[in-house]
Amino acid sequence: MTEPVLLRNVDMPDGHLLATYEAGGGYQALAKAVHEHTPDEIIDLVKKSNLRGRGGAGFPTGMKWSFVPKRAGKPKYLCCNADEGEPGTFKDRIIMERDPHQLIEGMAISGYAIGAETAYVYIRGEYALAIRRLEQALAEAHAKGYLGKRILGSDFNFTVHIHCGAGAYICGEETAMLDALEGKRAQPRLKPPFPAVEGLYASPTVINNVETLACVPHIVARGPDWFRGIGPDKSPGPKLYCLSGQVRKPGLYELPMGIPLRELVEDHAGGPLPGRKIKAVIPGGVSAPLIPERGLDVGMDFDSLAAAGSMLGSAGVIVIDDSTCMVKVATRIIEFFHHESCGKCTPCREGLNWVVKVLRRVEAGQGGPGDLEQLEALCKGIFGNTFCALGDGAAMGLRAALTHFEHEFVAHIEERRCPFH
Amino acid sequence: MVSITINEQTLEVEAGSTVLQAAERLGIDIPTFCYLKRLPALASCRMCLVEIEGQRRLQPACATAVIDGMVVRASTPLIEETRSSMLDMLLANHPLDCPICDKGGECELQDLVMAYGPRESRFRDAKRVFHSKDIRLSPVIIMNVNRCIQCQRCVRMCEEVVGAVALGTVEKGMDTAVTGFEGSLASCDQCGNCVEVCPVGALMSFPYRYKARPWDLAETDTVCPHCGTGCQLTVGTRKGEFMRVRSKQEHGVNRETLCVRGRFGLDFVGSRDRIKRPMVRRDGALVPVSWEEAADYLRRRLSAVEGKVAGGLASPRLPNEVLYQFQKVMRTVFRTNNIDCASRWSTPFDALGPLVASFYTRAPLEDVIGNDCVLVVGGNVTEENPVTEYLLRDCARRRQTGLLMLSARPSRLDADARTVVRVPPGGEAAGLAAVVACLVAPASQALPGDVPVDIGTPTGKLGATDGDGPDRVAAALLDSGSVTVLVSVDLLRLPLARAALQQINKLLRILRALGKDLAMQFLFDRANQLGAWDMGVLPTALPGLRAVADDAARATFERAWGAGIPSEPGADFETMLELCDGGRMGALYIVGSDPLMSYPDRKLVTRALGAVDLLIVQDAFLTDTVGLADVVLPAASYGEESGTFTNNEGRTQKVCKFREAVFEARGNLAILDFVAALRNQQLRSSTQGEIFDEMTQLVPAYQGLTLDGLGTDGAFTRSVPTPPADEFLASPPAVPNAGDRLMLITGNCLFHNGYLSERSAILNTVAADPYVEMSARDAAQLGLSDRDHVVVRSTQGELRAQLKVNRHFPRGLVFVPENYRDLRLNSLMRQGEYPCPVEVEKVHAAFDAAAGAAAAPENPGRGIAELPGSPP
Amino acid sequence: MREKIEVAAARYPDQRSAIMPALLIAQKEHGHLPGPVLEEVADILGVERIWVYELATFYTLFRIEPVGVFHLQLCDNVSCMLRGSEDLLRHLEAVLGIKKDGTTLDGLFTLSTVECLGACEMAPVMQVGDDYHGGLDIARIDALLERLRAMTGQAIGADPATTTPPGE
Numbered sequence A: 001m002t003e004p005v006l007l008r009n010v011d012m013p014d015g016h017l018l019a020t021y022e023a024g025g026g027y028q029a030l031a032k033a034v035h036e037h038t039p040d041e042i043i044d045l046v047k048k049s050n051l052r053g054r055g056g057a058g059f060p061t062g063m064k065w066s067f068v069p070k071r072a073g074k075p076k077y078l079c080c081n082a083d084e085g086e087p088g089t090f091k092d093r094i095i096m097e098r099d100p101h102q103l104i105e106g107m108a109i110s111g112y113a114i115g116a117e118t119a120y121v122y123i124r125g126e127y128a129l130a131i132r133r134l135e136q137a138l139a140e141a142h143a144k145g146y147l148g149k150r151i152l153g154s155d156f157n158f159t160v161h162i163h164c165g166a167g168a169y170i171c172g173e174e175t176a177m178l179d180a181l182e183g184k185r186a187q188p189r190l191k192p193p194f195p196a197v198e199g200l201y202a203s204p205t206v207i208n209n210v211e212t213l214a215c216v217p218h219i220v221a222r223g224p225d226w227f228r229g230i231g232p233d234k235s236p237g238p239k240l241y242c243l244s245g246q247v248r249k250p251g252l253y254e255l256p257m258g259i260p261l262r263e264l265v266e267d268h269a270g271g272p273l274p275g276r277k278i279k280a281v282i283p284g285g286v287s288a289p290l291i292p293e294r295g296l297d298v299g300m301d302f303d304s305l306a307a308a309g310s311m312l313g314s315a316g317v318i319v320i321d322d323s324t325c326m327v328k329v330a331t332r333i334i335e336f337f338h339h340e341s342c343g344k345c346t347p348c349r350e351g352l353n354w355v356v357k358v359l360r361r362v363e364a365g366q367g368g369p370g371d372l373e374q375l376e377a378l379c380k381g382i383f384g385n386t387f388c389a390l391g392d393g394a395a396m397g398l399r400a401a402l403t404h405f406e407h408e409f410v411a412h413i414e415e416r417r418c419p420f421h
Numbered sequence B: 001m002v003s004i005t006i007n008e009q010t011l012e013v014e015a016g017s018t019v020l021q022a023a024e025r026l027g028i029d030i031p032t033f034c035y036l037k038r039l040p041a042l043a044s045c046r047m048c049l050v051e052i053e054g055q056r057r058l059q060p061a062c063a064t065a066v067i068d069g070m071v072v073r074a075s076t077p078l079i080e081e082t083r084s085s086m087l088d089m090l091l092a093n094h095p096l097d098c099p100i101c102d103k104g105g106e107c108e109l110q111d112l113v114m115a116y117g118p119r120e121s122r123f124r125d126a127k128r129v130f131h132s133k134d135i136r137l138s139p140v141i142i143m144n145v146n147r148c149i150q151c152q153r154c155v156r157m158c159e160e161v162v163g164a165v166a167l168g169t170v171e172k173g174m175d176t177a178v179t180g181f182e183g184s185l186a187s188c189d190q191c192g193n194c195v196e197v198c199p200v201g202a203l204m205s206f207p208y209r210y211k212a213r214p215w216d217l218a219e220t221d222t223v224c225p226h227c228g229t230g231c232q233l234t235v236g237t238r239k240g241e242f243m244r245v246r247s248k249q250e251h252g253v254n255r256e257t258l259c260v261r262g263r264f265g266l267d268f269v270g271s272r273d274r275i276k277r278p279m280v281r282r283d284g285a286l287v288p289v290s291w292e293e294a295a296d297y298l299r300r301r302l303s304a305v306e307g308k309v310a311g312g313l314a315s316p317r318l319p320n321e322v323l324y325q326f327q328k329v330m331r332t333v334f335r336t337n338n339i340d341c342a343s344r345w346s347t348p349f350d351a352l353g354p355l356v357a358s359f360y361t362r363a364p365l366e367d368v369i370g371n372d373c374v375l376v377v378g379g380n381v382t383e384e385n386p387v388t389e390y391l392l393r394d395c396a397r398r399r400q401t402g403l404l405m406l407s408a409r410p411s412r413l414d415a416d417a418r419t420v421v422r423v424p425p426g427g428e429a430a431g432l433a434a435v436v437a438c439l440v441a442p443a444s445q446a447l448p449g450d451v452p453v454d455i456g457t458p459t460g461k462l463g464a465t466d467g468d469g470p471d472r473v474a475a476a477l478l479d480s481g482s483v484t485v486l487v488s489v490d491l492l493r494l495p496l497a498r499a500a501l502q503q504i505n506k507l508l509r510i511l512r513a514l515g516k517d518l519a520m521q522f523l524f525d526r527a528n529q530l531g532a533w534d535m536g537v538l539p540t541a542l543p544g545l546r547a548v549a550d551d552a553a554r555a556t557f558e559r560a561w562g563a564g565i566p567s568e569p570g571a572d573f574e575t576m577l578e579l580c581d582g583g584r585m586g587a588l589y590i591v592g593s594d595p596l597m598s599y600p601d602r603k604l605v606t607r608a609l610g611a612v613d614l615l616i617v618q619d620a621f622l623t624d625t626v627g628l629a630d631v632v633l634p635a636a637s638y639g640e641e642s643g644t645f646t647n648n649e650g651r652t653q654k655v656c657k658f659r660e661a662v663f664e665a666r667g668n669l670a671i672l673d674f675v676a677a678l679r680n681q682q683l684r685s686s687t688q689g690e691i692f693d694e695m696t697q698l699v700p701a702y703q704g705l706t707l708d709g710l711g712t713d714g715a716f717t718r719s720v721p722t723p724p725a726d727e728f729l730a731s732p733p734a735v736p737n738a739g740d741r742l743m744l745i746t747g748n749c750l751f752h753n754g755y756l757s758e759r760s761a762i763l764n765t766v767a768a769d770p771y772v773e774m775s776a777r778d779a780a781q782l783g784l785s786d787r788d789h790v791v792v793r794s795t796q797g798e799l800r801a802q803l804k805v806n807r808h809f810p811r812g813l814v815f816v817p818e819n820y821r822d823l824r825l826n827s828l829m830r831q832g833e834y835p836c837p838v839e840v841e842k843v844h845a846a847f848d849a850a851a852g853a854a855a856a857p858e859n860p861g862r863g864i865a866e867l868p869g870s871p872p
Numbered sequence C: 001m002r003e004k005i006e007v008a009a010a011r012y013p014d015q016r017s018a019i020m021p022a023l024l025i026a027q028k029e030h031g032h033l034p035g036p037v038l039e040e041v042a043d044i045l046g047v048e049r050i051w052v053y054e055l056a057t058f059y060t061l062f063r064i065e066p067v068g069v070f071h072l073q074l075c076d077n078v079s080c081m082l083r084g085s086e087d088l089l090r091h092l093e094a095v096l097g098i099k100k101d102g103t104t105l106d107g108l109f110t111l112s113t114v115e116c117l118g119a120c121e122m123a124p125v126m127q128v129g130d131d132y133h134g135g136l137d138i139a140r141i142d143a144l145l146e147r148l149r150a151m152t153g154q155a156i157g158a159d160p161a162t163t164t165p166p167g168e
């Protein structure tokens, strides 16, 4: 795959304008969908494509849509998860800033498929430019009849509203996002009921990530087989990889699913900074356990990374080189989760607070005997016992650091200082 | 039914049950913090995690529905370790200041740590500290955020049960704290239910603060004296001193909830204006005397009025036994049926009797309001019967009960209602008639023979906004298979009380004819109002609501009491006042009631009571009426004698003694004996137990009850239907035509519902100042704004208070809460004129000083020379 | 403010949903969200005051306390940390003479660190107003501060609270 799909327009100077989008065949997939396909056929196409959610969990998108009851007697909602809070991730921002119509077209087709007339884009409030571009694009699409009443002469009505977040990572968790949209403190909800059955305003709701939705027009336009032909069959498609950290060419890369992590980092992103060696890579945002250098030959797809004890997550690839203290990295990551814990459940709220206190001490050379065992014990108490995946992500991340870089932790405690200083 | 196995024990449970509920049934203990029985699971504390076969992770028992064949393990090494780990994490930042914590000894965190916690913690870093000094959220609620474990029970209780939405949660993660808007709960209900459900010492009762340790308290289960809901509560005393009230999750209509009056309003027992010794009037002034002197005096005065009419008024806050004995004394010793139990409204027994006999549902409220729809007529249930309101909200939100509200006064519950019909002040009867009118056509179609055709429609127009309200109510009623009607006693306050009762009767009959499953209860604002009726504290009915005129009924009681009962029906209190006023009343015997404050025509009562030959007042407190008495007999207060109350549900519950009567006060029963003895009569049964037994023999609804059988949940009296009377055709009343006038209605507010609440120092601190409530539009038209000082003027008098603009109020309605003693609200009103036309205007600053002087208490006629009852 | 909030509220079937957008509007108008503003928002939407208070404190973008004309929000999450954001923080503290979370005496700058801004490709990043500034080093920080100061050239000495930062 050499020709970019998702990033086709991003480098064009006016990639965010409707004219550019239309010139490249934009909104033809929507026309095709509403004129040539029934909603069920669209769901089927997406099922056949094996598209899996790009928000982190990798849930099959077509299957998620098929859970929405056909006749609910209630309005249905589509929510686009544009909260993009996972550290190391910026792909959704770039789509929204530079090619917002791709997302809008994807949303319209998805709304058609699930029978929703109203959609909300929950976009993080910091993304001022993306918000402006998206607003502008929505207005353009409305004016051209791609949104609104009786879209392209069909009897499909669809409106998209923007809901700006106000700074809380937990809003990316889909049920917390629903509470946020309902004007409550964003905290995850109990499941069941699942959002597809009882979501926003207790109505059937589908929540999809920006990149997931952006894939949809291409699947409709080029067919599911084309999509499935890219990357591993169980986890296919073009994929956006966000490269950052101690790497020569940080940036957003569109490459097939399943590309080996080593190839991604060393070939595409130019490898480590001059004179440095890679020590570890976080492959999917800080929720994904880090992989030490020797493990880089893993394929970047949901199943391969899970098998390797990590996860694809948001594909936020953070490269860490040998100049960096892993205790510090681990501390910073847990500080992030601690800061962003919504506070609902005990293990996440209290456990991470304890972990942070111990880690900060160890990092500062004030650790003592028993601290590492205590960290292990806390990971055990947290992992699997939290209400949502935030706490799990934190515990897994810490465990990976403790497992692969135990010597650095021990050195901090024994030398009573940070060996990297 | 589905089957579940927990720890090798198998059980069948209803589909939809949770693992936690199943475990409870098996007696398997699963610890919880965030779980609140009456609300959907939150599953946030993670204490209740269990192993479920086939599931990779531990699952919260509180939120996991049982699936047929589920196999659960609730005590394995992994679970023990997980519980211990959760507790360890909770303790890490907990201040562990148990020795100075009010909750120490009854703290759920302490208890669970004892049972499941780690023996020691490895936490060795600095603890998080929110603040060093506790935060006073309101006059009664104080918060220590450091101790909070974030179970959210308090916030959910406040929002989902009480409906106050005063508490909330601020910040997130480790900074999360429970508090009110901008850190204050100054304008919440002050019900303290948040304090009750707090498992730790985070939210605390300020009045109880540092007063006692739980293990030093003697606890007595009893019933709240404040309203007819009849909540169970537990009084804690220390060395005979009242300390606090708590509620228990398992007991009573209320479970673990109470309202502000129940939780904080029992300190009135220690009020300073208790009557210490008997008093008699000498040379125009009341002077303290011994019981013997009082006996001599009273004997003499009683024989002087021997030949004249007598009358008696007793408070519906007294226990059944006292009320029963009181009417016995009136009928057999004073030989009169002039007996009443309410000084604020009339009890037209001809309408009331048949209604109660044929429709009153003596059953748990919880069952009664689970019906398809519940129609609440009149009043403001939020403020009058708060705990009943919590249950109604519960049904509307979680059991899909359709709530229909028809009243002049808006209430918070309106927000949860399917339909709200706002009638003009005093328009309840007409509103009901309009609903009835809408039902007649469908009813006569369905059942041509049974339903009277011509019942007419009320004349006049209901509130402009609610033109089609009655239709919607009627449609909802027709749609429902089961219907409950809850009637506020507010309706009995109207001059149209009889008409209102007749309309209710009509409505219920039509619904019955339509085959609806029916229930009806009153929403009384006095703790033992139903009991008072049952006990025959009525001019026209004997105990068991049997007509005085009924020879057979009279004969039964005459035989049992060994004394004659006059055969003519007696006078109600209104008529008694006329008798007094006309100089025809010999002795008037008032027990536990203060008509001078509560009867809506202060001038008339002052004059009437002044004209009685002999006014006997038996009371625990120095009331205004005491000031007019010739003889004052100091009685035990609530809490100082045992007895029973019958609440709105018809549930008879034990009221227990938790302290000794003060000074020379005697039990009410002993005083009744004392009075009877002065007339050389001995009442056959005279202890509480004996009287209760006699009641259960002579009052059919109470048959089969035993004192021991009442337990902590009480026992239900039975409905005893009697043949219906035929006032069915009563025609509908006209809609009161107020024109553009402002009409004053009065009633209870959240903090006050009578002369007991008035004497609670704590309630007086939270209730702040009296107020005048009116709609935003009326206020704007009069150029008034919220918190202005206003004067309310009627033809009879005026009062001053702060204006409270309520955006839910309809135009034309003015509300002033009763029982703010200094307002003398009843001096604005005239007998028979209610709602009362008033004018409201701003008090100008210049007049303020003068106003203060004018508002000085009027002289109650015959003064009290000294105040022998008040403390030195 | 009322009209803007009412327009925003029309997007939702439930007024409570509009609390977040309303707070964003109110903050844009007032700079921060003191109690009376929260009360006004509750009043406009007809929702419980405590709900408004809860959201105003839950979300980090809402500020109960006022901030300087320019709010320097330096990302210190992992990707930025790996590219030297700690040094930038130390530098900013030194040149501005304030500590993290402080405001300069002239009311011009408030310095904070924030979690990942979602712009790690240009790490280290700092957000000022609506704008992201990426690829920062000490020289670029100094130049940026210079530019920001210049922007308020005339406004300095005037009431800083009434100066609208660029991009807002």
Ligand SMILES: Cc1cc2nc3c(=O)[nH]c(=O)nc-3n(C[C@H](O)[C@H](O)[C@H](O)COP(=O)(O)O)c2cc1C
Pocket: A052, A053, A054, A055, A056, A057, A058, A059, A061, A081, A082, A083, A084, A085, A086, A169, A170, A171, A172, A173, A174, A175, A207, A208, A209, A210, A212, A213, A388, A389, A390
């Ligand atoms: C703590 C947490 C944070 C998350 N943050 C995001 C996010 O910022 N963006 C996102 O798209 N999904 C995020 N997710 C995943 C969502 O919950 C959800 O799985 C996703 O939006 C579904 O969309 P998809 O099926 O298209 O991936 C997060 C999940 C968790 C547990």
Ligand code: SF4
Pocket: B147, B148, B149, B150, B151, B152, B153, B154, B155, B178, B194, B197, B198, B199, B200, B202, B203
């Ligand atoms: S205050 Fe008490 S009840 Fe409320 S959340 Fe905290 S611990 Fe729970």
Ligand code: FES
Pocket: A188, A341, A342, A343, A344, A345, A348, A349, A386, A387, A388, A389, A390, A391
């Ligand atoms: S509650 Fe905090 S992560 Fe779930």
